[in-house]
Amino acid sequence: MTVDSERESPTRNLPGILEEDAEQWTAKLRNAAIDALPPQRLMPDRQPAYVASWIYVFGVLTLAALAVVIVTGMVLAIMGPTWWHVSPVGHFVNSLHLWSVESFFAFMVVHLWGSFFMAAWRGKRRLTWVFGAFAFLASVGTAFTGYLSQQNFDSQWIGTQAKDGINSTGAGAVFNVLNFGQMLMWHIVLLPLAVGVIVGVHVLLVRRRGVVPPFALDEPGAPDDPPGSSGTAASAAIEGEA
Amino acid sequence: MSVIAAVSQFVLGALFDLNRPGHYVHWGFIQLSVANLVVIGIMIVLFVAAILIPYRREGGDR
Amino acid sequence: MSPTSRSERRSRSFKPDRDVVEWHGAYVRYDLVKEFLVALGVVALLVVLLTVAFSSPDETPVTVRSWSTNNPVDFAQTAITELDGTSESATYGPPYNTGSNDTQSIGFFSPEKWVGVHIPINTAQDFVIGPLRTLPDRPDVRAALDRYQAAPASQQQAWTAAYEKAVANATFSNGVLHVAPGSYGPVGAIIGDLTSMARSGALDGALVSSKQFYSTDYTKPLLFIADGNYLSDLAGAQHLQGNQWGMMNETGNYPGQAWLWLYTLWYQVPPMNSSSSGDLQVWAIMMLLSLVMILVPFIPGLRSVPRWSRVYRLIWRQHYRSLATAPGASAKT
Numbered sequence: 001m002t003v004d005s006e007r008e009s010p011t012r013n014l015p016g017i018l019e020e021d022a023e024q025w026t027a028k029l030r031n032a033a034i035d036a037l038p039p040q041r042l043m044p045d046r047q048p049a050y051v052a053s054w055i056y057v058f059g060v061l062t063l064a065a066l067a068v069v070i071v072t073g074m075v076l077a078i079m080g081p082t083w084w085h086v087s088p089v090g091h092f093v094n095s096l097h098l099w100s101v102e103s104f105f106a107f108m109v110v111h112l113w114g115s116f117f118m119a120a121w122r123g124k125r126r127l128t129w130v131f132g133a134f135a136f137l138a139s140v141g142t143a144f145t146g147y148l149s150q151q152n153f154d155s156q157w158i159g160t161q162a163k164d165g166i167n168s169t170g171a172g173a174v175f176n177v178l179n180f181g182q183m184l185m186w187h188i189v190l191l192p193l194a195v196g197v198i199v200g201v202h203v204l205l206v207r208r209r210g211v212v213p214p215f216a217l218d219e220p221g222a223p224d225d226p227p228g229s230s231g232t233a234a235s236a237a238i239e240g241e242a
Numbered sequence: 243m244s245v246i247a248a249v250s251q252f253v254l255g256a257l258f259d260l261n262r263p264g265h266y267v268h269w270g271f272i273q274l275s276v277a278n279l280v281v282i283g284i285m286i287v288l289f290v291a292a293i294l295i296p297y298r299r300e301g302g303d304r
Numbered sequence: 305m306s307p308t309s310r311s312e313r314r315s316r317s318f319k320p321d322r323d324v325v326e327w328h329g330a331y332v333r334y335d336l337v338k339e340f341l342v343a344l345g346v347v348a349l350l351v352v353l354l355t356v357a358f359s360s361p362d363e364t365p366v367t368v369r370s371w372s373t374n375n376p377v378d379f380a381q382t383a384i385t386e387l388d389g390t391s392e393s394a395t396y397g398p399p400y401n402t403g404s405n406d407t408q409s410i411g412f413f414s415p416e417k418w419v420g421v422h423i424p425i426n427t428a429q430d431f432v433i434g435p436l437r438t439l440p441d442r443p444d445v446r447a448a449l450d451r452y453q454a455a456p457a458s459q460q461q462a463w464t465a466a467y468e469k470a471v472a473n474a475t476f477s478n479g480v481l482h483v484a485p486g487s488y489g490p491v492g493a494i495i496g497d498l499t500s501m502a503r504s505g506a507l508d509g510a511l512v513s514s515k516q517f518y519s520t521d522y523t524k525p526l527l528f529i530a531d532g533n534y535l536s537d538l539a540g541a542q543h544l545q546g547n548q549w550g551m552m553n554e555t556g557n558y559p560g561q562a563w564l565w566l567y568t569l570w571y572q573v574p575p576m577n578s579s580s581s582g583d584l585q586v587w588a589i590m591m592l593l594s595l596v597m598i599l600v601p602f603i604p605g606l607r608s609v610p611r612w613s614r615v616y617r618l619i620w621r622q623h624y625r626s627l628a629t630a631p632g633a634s635a636k637t
Contacts, residue, residue, distance in 0.1 A: 047334035048327045050623035052299060054292035057343070064343035068351055085362060088254040095360035098558075100351045105563050106281065107347075110289045118619060119610040121601030123324030133598040140563055147561065153363035154555055157539045160530035161546060168408040168584035170415030173399040173422035178527065181520025213327045214620040215320060215611060217627070256359035260557040266543055271572050273549045277559040293618050299332060 050214050058111035065104035072097040120212045131202040138195045145187035321607045363555045371534045372502035376476040382532040383495050386427040388464035393527040400425040408581035431528050435510035445497050448490035463489040546571050
């Protein structure tokens with residue numbers, strides 16, 4: 001290809017450019033991102049030896065279920081909201097959507113229990129927990145608006161019941177659960193976006209901090225050196241940022 | 243053609259009809275549908291199993 | 305709190321439920337991408353199997369037409385409360401109108417009241433008079449409405465009160481609502497015509513009509529339908545009512561939103577199960593508990609439960625066993 005030489009020229013001087021533009025916002029953002037998540041940390045091929053339990057599988061199962069939820073939801077979106085009421089294939093896709101949501105919540109809750117009993121927030125991992133909790137709450141809202149968007153008896157009943165709770169908070173003035181168009185928009189645009197961003201941040205935080213090491217067996221007490229290590233610089237992550 | 247019809251009938255229709263009237267358990271003031279109870283039971287079983295079943299790692303360490 | 309320097313923060317004591325000795329031990333092979341793709345395959349298969357086995361529910365919706373066809377007496381009894389302003393929707397309060405029947409508060413805290421009316425609903429005009437006036441070629445209907453609207457409020461109340469009493473024992477046969485005669489002026493004709501209009505399906509359309517051709521807002525027909533007993537009777541038969549833990553239930557034998565168990569639990573216990581501000585109380589509790597869940601890592605005591613419970617010893621038992629059997633061997637950097 002003829003463009004080879006042209007393409008090469010900007011990369012040849014890359015180190016120089018980096019140094020020169022270190023104050024540039026784009027360069028700063030890029031460098032901060034690389035510092036926070038160098039490629040080996042973002043996509044590791046090793047993990048600590050203590051990660052040896054089936055409980056660790058439920059995080060990735062939750063993500064996999066979320067992927068199925070999104071894909072089946074996209075198929076429903078492509079064909080429009082009426083499709084699944086009139087087409088056997090549409091109903092089949094709706095069923096996939098329902099069961100992937102039920103699976104998603106089941107896996108997520110087991111993941112939550114596991115993370116709790118491992119006290120997975122220890123050592124600067126508190127924000128990871130916080131975003132996980134946000135992901136759960138945002139998912140509850142997304143599922144709720146999904147139930148409201150079904151256009152069947154279920155939606156009617158859930159809407160007319162839920163309005164009292166939402167109205168009592170004052171939110172009913174702008175978030176009208178009896179307004180199908182509004183609920184559909186929340187369900188297929190706003191809330192999936194929120195869940196996606198929150199889950200994305202949660203996963204990046206897990207990659208950044210790694211999975212939490214086990215409790216030392218002689219807790220409670222002062223930080224021990226990792227058993228068997230030479231005792232140097234056991235970097236106890238005390239407090240710092242959350 | 244009839245084979246395709248039979249297969250699609252099998253795939254697109256439900257093997258078990260869950261549209262019949264539901265079953266519920268009452269336990270003091272607690273009322274749960276059997277379906278929800280099964281789901282919650284499965285979650286607890288998954289959690290306990292995930293903790294108790296030994297984890298065998300493929301490939302070994304290092 | 306006074307600002308602490310970085311070195312002071314570093315020297316804060318080690319708290320096992322907050323801090324951790326980062327790992328300097330062994331690492332093992334781990335294929336992130338493979339793990340995700342295998343999980344995706346497993347979950348996709350599981351979901352397909354569940355779908356083939358159970359499908360999904362799609363209970364036929366209730367329309368004003370199906371309601372007034374299957375239970376015209378309930379419809380007429382509801383319609384008169386919309387006209388005389390005594391229905392749940394008519395007296396609801398914010399965000400629909402200035403009533404106060406459903407306005408909830410905890411002490412001075414009443415966000416509903418503060419926010420005010422944002423989705424104005426006048427049940428007499430929106431559910432009865434307005435839709436009936438859309439009927440073409442019906443001078444009799446127009447005359448009845450004119451007579452009703454021209455009458456003083458006291459006369460209107462006398463008519464509707466008389467009709468409300470009479471319609472309580474109404475029957476329906478041969479397509480006609482039979483209400484004992486009484487001095488209810490034009491109101492009998494108004495409700496009778498509205499019932500006919502509902503049974504024809506025309507009221508469904510009239511209730512969603514907007515300035516636009518398209519509509520996506522079903523607030524009015526849903527409020528109207530929910531004011532009757534028909535919808536809630538159907539829901540009760542499916543164990544969907546609030547006092548049946550219905551929030552987490554689904555129609556038929558399907559699992560529902562089981563994750564709402566805690567939310568619906570509060571509706572079953574005093575004082576929320578009988579309070580007129582039960583919804584706000586439950587929401588306040590759930591907001592507080594959600595905050596607690598978000599802030600678990602920051603709450604002393606709560607964040608110690610995992611260590612006290614010792615479940616972690618089971619989870620990491622292979623790790624602890626390796627420490628016991630081969631001290632020093634498993635933890636080289």
